[in-house]
Amino acid sequence: MNTAKKIAWSSWSALEEAMVLSDMAPSIPESFDEINPEELTPEESQMLAFMPIFPTPESRLLHTPLGFFPMDSQLKPSDRWDCRIGHTNFEITKSVKDILNRIDGVEALKVLGRYTFFIGIATMFKFKDVRVDIEKQLCSYTEQEVLDEETKITVDLVRGQLESNKYWSILVTGSGEVDYVVSNNLDQTYLDGLNKLLEVKKELGGIILRGDHG
Structure with missing residues (x-):
């Protein structure tokens, strides 16, 4: 990856409102008499489980990231949580999913695709706090x-040449590019060079390795 890891956020509740207003949600059938459960797809079976026992022509379904729900159901994700969709520029692997599951405040999680996930944030937590925690843990490199x-061979060679100096920092970007700044004095020249490395790290992602004195 030649850019910093990023997550863009959208509110699923807002998407839900747009769907309701545009009347896009499907109608519930008036009768189940001719439905053969063995012929249903998994998605249709899930939809059927949330249908009211006595459906009416006016009843409508809402397609959510967690399945179909009647629009008047109090169990809809948007009625239970602050629902958000995260769009990443990095792959959502099992380890990423495990990290999301451990974040305080994340009560519901659904991976929607290779770069997209849905979360439901519990009532007693604020999105801005959960967001900071998620981005802190997912958008940094190891x-x-x-x-x-x-x-690693390149970094070890550079480190070997720099360690005789008191101050040194090595930047390794997410794409493997290596740059460094070095000095025996903590002067403005060194600090300016370090700031440039930090700016590149912010843009391209990566890690900064530093000597014992920083």
Whole structure:
């Protein structure tokens, strides 16, 4: 990856309102007499489970990330949680899903695609706090992610040349590019160089390795 990890957010509740207003939700059938459960797809079976026992022609279904719900149901995701959809520029792997499940405030989670996930935030938590926690844990790089065998050899060579100096910092970007700043004095030149590395890290992602003195 040659860019920083990012997550864009949208409110699913707003999408729901647009769907309701545009009258896009499907109608519930008036009779179940001719329905053969064995012929239903998994999605249709899930939809049937949420249908009212005595449906009326006016009853309508809402298609949510967690399945179909009657519009008047109090169990709809948007009635239970603050619903958000996260759009990432990195793959949502099992480890990413595990991290999301451990985030305080995330009560419901559904991976919708390779780069998209749905979360329901519990009532006693605020989205802005949950968002900060998620982005802090998912949008940072680890040494294991950026230091493949070839890059590690390069970094070790650079580190060996810099360690005789008191101050040094090495940037390894998400795509494996390596840059550094070094000095024996914590002067403005070194600090300016370090700030440039931090700016590149913010834009491209990656990690910064530093000496004992920073």
